Amino acid sequence: xxxxxxxxxxxxxxxxxxxLLLIILGVTLGLFIGMMPGLGSVxxxxxxxxxxxxxxxxxxxxxLAAIYYGAMYGGAISSITLGIPxxxxxxxxxxxxRPLAMKGRASLALVTAGIASFxxxxxxxxxxxxFAPLLASVALSFGSPEVFALMLLAFATFVGLGGDxxxxxxxxxxxxxxxxxxxxxxxxxxxxxVFFDISGFLHGINFLVLAIGVYGIxxxxxxxxxxxxxxxxxxxKMSFKGVVSDTKESLxxxxxxxxxxxxxxxxxxxxxxxxxxxxxxMSYGVAKLASxxxxxxxxxxxxxxxxxxxxxNSASTGSMLPMLTLGIPxxxxxxxxxxxxxxxxxxxxxxxxxxxxxxxxxxxxxxxxSNFFALxxxxxxxPLFIWMLRMPFTILAPMIFVLSIVGGYAAxxxxxxxxxxxxxxxxAFFLRKFDYPLAPAVLAIVLGPIAEPTLxxxxxxSSGDPMIFLNRPIAGPITVIAIILILLPxxxxxxxxxRKQQNSDT
Amino acid sequence: MRRGEFITAGVLxxxxxxxxxKSTELEIGYRSDEGPGGGAWxxxxxxxxxxxxxxxxxxxxxxxxxxxxxxxxxxxxxxRKMLIQVxxxxxxxxxxxxxxxxxxxxxxxxxxYLWFLGRHTLRLSxxxxxxxxxxxxxxxxxxxxxxxxxxxxxxxxxxxxxxxxIY
Numbered sequence: 001x002x003x004x005x006x007x008x009x010x011x012x013x014x015x016x017x018x019x020l021l022l023i024i025l026g027v028t029l030g031l032f033i034g035m036m037p038g039l040g041s042v043x044x045x046x047x048x049x050x051x052x053x054x055x056x057x058x059x060x061x062x063x064l065a066a067i068y069y070g071a072m073y074g075g076a077i078s079s080i081t082l083g084i085p086x087x088x089x090x091x092x093x094x095x096x097x098r099p100l101a102m103k104g105r106a107s108l109a110l111v112t113a114g115i116a117s118f119x120x121x122x123x124x125x126x127x128x129x130x131f132a133p134l135l136a137s138v139a140l141s142f143g144s145p146e147v148f149a150l151m152l153l154a155f156a157t158f159v160g161l162g163g164d165x166x167x168x169x170x171x172x173x174x175x176x177x178x179x180x181x182x183x184x185x186x187x188x189x190x191x192x193x194v195f196f197d198i199s200g201f202l203h204g205i206n207f208l209v210l211a212i213g214v215y216g217i218x219x220x221x222x223x224x225x226x227x228x229x230x231x232x233x234x235x236x237k238m239s240f241k242g243v244v245s246d247t248k249e250s251l252x253x254x255x256x257x258x259x260x261x262x263x264x265x266x267x268x269x270x271x272x273x274x275x276x277x278x279x280x281x282m283s284y285g286v287a288k289l290a291s292x293x294x295x296x297x298x299x300x301x302x303x304x305x306x307x308x309x310x311x312x313n314s315a316s317t318g319s320m321l322p323m324l325t326l327g328i329p330x331x332x333x334x335x336x337x338x339x340x341x342x343x344x345x346x347x348x349x350x351x352x353x354x355x356x357x358x359x360x361x362x363x364x365x366x367x368x369x370s371n372f373f374a375l376x377x378x379x380x381x382x383p384l385f386i387w388m389l390r391m392p393f394t395i396l397a398p399m400i401f402v403l404s405i406v407g408g409y410a411a412x413x414x415x416x417x418x419x420x421x422x423x424x425x426x427x428a429f430f431l432r433k434f435d436y437p438l439a440p441a442v443l444a445i446v447l448g449p450i451a452e453p454t455l456x457x458x459x460x461x462s463s464g465d466p467m468i469f470l471n472r473p474i475a476g477p478i479t480v481i482a483i484i485l486i487l488l489p490x491x492x493x494x495x496x497x498x499r500k501q502q503n504s505d506t
Numbered sequence: 507m508r509r510g511e512f513i514t515a516g517v518l519x520x521x522x523x524x525x526x527x528k529s530t531e532l533e534i535g536y537r538s539d540e541g542p543g544g545g546a547w548x549x550x551x552x553x554x555x556x557x558x559x560x561x562x563x564x565x566x567x568x569x570x571x572x573x574x575x576x577x578x579x580x581x582x583x584x585x586r587k588m589l590i591q592v593x594x595x596x597x598x599x600x601x602x603x604x605x606x607x608x609x610x611x612x613x614x615x616x617x618x619y620l621w622f623l624g625r626h627t628l629r630l631s632x633x634x635x636x637x638x639x640x641x642x643x644x645x646x647x648x649x650x651x652x653x654x655x656x657x658x659x660x661x662x663x664x665x666x667x668x669x670x671x672i673y
Contacts, residue, residue, distance in 0.1 A: 165571060167561035171518065174551040174558070178525055181551075185532060185544030193528050193548055217596065224592060225585050394624030395634065398616050401596055406608065406642060410652050418600055426593060433580055434507075434514050434573045452547045460541030 006357065007129060010365030013358065014062065022055065022063040023366060027374040028381075030070020035078050035385055039400060040087035041071035041316070041333045042215055042442075046208050046407060049340050057344035058359050061337060062366040065320070068333050069121065069370045072276065072313045073378045076113035076305070077385050080106055084227065088439070089276040089312040092284040096297060096304025103300050107242055112250035112302045113309040114378045116258045120310030121371035123262035124269070124317035129364060132353075136325040139350040144461065145468050148454040149478040150328060151447055152469075153485070155440070157271045157278070160485030164437040176441035179205045180448025187456060200416030207445040208411040209421045211332060214438045216404030217425025220397060222432050227393075243379060254306030257287045265311030269318025269330060276331060277439065279315035280308035317367060324360060325350055328450065332439070335446035507576035511566045519559035525552040591623055607657035607665070609639040648672040 013019065033044035044067050052060035075090025080097035093113060100109035155173050159166060182193040183204030194201045261283040268279035287307035288297045297304045319330025320337075327349030329335035341348050346356060353360055408421045428438055462468035469479040526549055533543025534550075566574035581589060595618055602611035616635035620626045646652045647669075656665050 165562075165565075167558040167565070171555050171558035171562070174555045175518075178548045178551050178555070181548040187540070188532070188544045190532055190544055192532055192544055193525065195528070221589065221593060225581075225588055228584065228588075392624065392626070394626065395620065397592075398619035398624075399638070401599075401619075402612050402616065402638065402642075405596070405600060406612070406646070406654070409608065409654065410646070413652075415600075415603065415655065418603070422593075422597065422600060425596075429589075429593075430510075430514065430580070434511055435571065436514075455547070456541045459536070463538070464536050464541070 006361045010361030013362035014365035014369045019059050019062050022059055023066045023370050024373055026063045026066025027070035027370055028377050030067035031074035034071030034074025035086040041068045042211055045333050045336045058362050064337055066370040068316055069374050072316050073117045073374045076309050080109045081386055089280055092280045092308035093305055096301050099300035108246045109305050110382055111243055111246035112254050112305045115250050116306035116309040117313040118375040119258045120262040120265055120314035124266040124314035125367045127266050128317050132325055136350040136353040139326050144454040144457040145472055145475040148458055149469050149475040151451040153478050153482040156482035156485035158440045160488040165435055166489050168436045169440055172437055172440040173444045176444025177448045180445045206412050209417045210424055210445050211442050212404050212408045213421040213424025214428040218428025220400055221429040250302055254302040257303030257306030258310045260287045261307040261310030262314045265314030266318040269315030270321050276312040276315040280311040283307040283311035329446055332442050507573045507578055510580045511573040515559045515562045519556055522552045522556040603655050605657050607661050608654035609643055612639045
């Protein structure tokens with residue numbers, strides 16, 4: 001009951017005129033950002049973060065969270081009409097969304113994506129409201145070993161569930177963690193890893209520099225190279241009547257996907273490093289596995305649109321859970337939100353619920369409001385968004401490059417970082433060609449400054465005995481799960497070999 | 507692609523070794539009073555990276571990874587041209603920031619991209635490449651109070667004049 005009281009006061013806070021205005025503006029901007037290839041919620045939130053210093057902190061984070069939400073809706077629009085995902089979170093949406101559009105059912109695909117996003121968002125916010133206060137109260141007792149065990153679990157999810165080449169994934173994680181260590185050693189205060197003694201490295205490698213380099217420049221180059229300007233947009237005719245009948249059809253044909261995506265997405269989103277992209281890919285896979293007719297997937301099954309779209313919205317809410325309750329970002333986007341909160345003088349973590357209840361519940365209330373407005377704006381302006389997508393890529397691309405450079409400079413106000421960003425962008429372009437996953441590196445550079453001190457403090461507590469991560473009641477099980485996840489690909493390889501041998505024997 | 511896979515692994519291995527060596531500037535072992543030294547974390551992580559590059563190369567030898575099976579070039583002629591034109595353009599843009607200011611460099615880059623690469627009409631190219639820096643200027647300098655690099659001295663009169671509009 002207490003939660004309901006807090007929630008209603010939070011909803012009232014979110015419905016204040018300035019917040020409501022920022023929510024509508026945020027979801028609209030988010031829809032646009034999510035829709036534009038090469039721009040995702042990470043870039044949008046990163047580039048727009050400094051603008052929010054114009055309004056009070058609570059309103060600022062509500063605005064950024066609304067962008068995050070809107071971007072999850074928007075990604076589907078280009079996945080369906082262009083066949084290229086507007087954001088990595090909408091990659092799985094192309095699998096069935098594009099074939100649907102090719103069959104002339106673009107409108108059904110778009111409506112399914114919108115409805116699924118809304119369902120996923122709503123389910124996850126309810127789960128969030130139930131779990132967040134509970135988790136925060138448990139987390140109040142967490143020490144360094146528990147936090148480090150969580151980090152380990154975060155990285156283990158990439159190795160065990162990421163589905164990419166294992167050595168390349170581990171390399172990417174380590175690279176991000178080492179880059180996070182550049183600058184100063186926090187404990188001894190000594191300069192560390194100042195590459196080639198260039199003074200620009202003394203202030204460390206800001207994670208925005210890597211994120212914009214990878215997601216802004218590298219990914220844009222990759223998009224230009226892989227599409228070669230041959231992007232064809234599919235017409236989508238929308239009418240009020242059509243939307244109503246498509247809504248009915250999408251609910252009928254897509255509800256299994258929606259329910260799988262809503263729940264799976266939320267729990268994958270909670271995992272401190274998984275987030276919306278693996279959440280949506282996994283939900284797509286599970287929906288296909290659970291289907292009676294898996295061969296219809298990839299050919300325009302509405303469930304194939306509903307599952308990833310419900311999942312990415314659900315995961316975005318889920319990723320806020322560890323951010324608010326544990327102080328650990330659940331995704332690159334929440335990492336930036338976390339950075340913003342620190343600048344605004346709010347300490348993320350379990351204490352936030354007891355020290356700043358108005359802020360926390362105002363934000364939770366805004367999730368409900370944002371989700372509703374994202375659906376309304378999405379469904380009513382789909383034709384407008386599609387029209388904007390027809391803007392030639394040769395106008396959009398230079399604009400994104402300009403925004404990346406300016407945003408990268410504004411983040412640290414150092415030209416050294418802009419050059420570094422270019423280097424990261426070019427490297428990311430080539431690494432991507434060789435199937436190196438780069439999301440683990442971006443998350444690792446965010447989590448590195450938390451992971452390293454907690455490891456060192458834990459080892460100091462135990463006087464160097466790593467068993468501290470195994471013999472504590474909460475850290476222990478988390479570490480065991482992490483180790484199992486890391487070993488999972490190995491088990492799979494051995495069992496595959498064994499099976500092959502058996503097959504050749506018989 | 508196959509050769510590229512080896513080269514990439516080699517470059518990353520060299521980076522790992524460099525980072526391992528650089529980490530040894532600080533204590534990489536365990537100190538009884540301070541816990542693990544400041545260099546330990548990056549040193550051992552770079553070590554894991556080095557092992558990974560070895561595994562990547564081993565997989566490439568056995569032709570286990572998709573890039574090591576592919577016979578396609580990493581970049582064909584068109585891809586190389588794209589990279590030189592687009593990335594080269596961005597490179598020159600950033601290089602010009604220190605000379606003709608962020609806004610001036612932005613203007614030239616946009617015009618180059620729109621008119622030369624995008625083959626848009628001269629009028630559209632000019633409108634976008636002139637208007638964008640102006641909007642950015644007022645947004646960053648006036649609304650957000652973020653000052654962007656103003657380039658060398660000769661740009662001063664222009665920015666002084668623009669600043670009189672803001673203040």
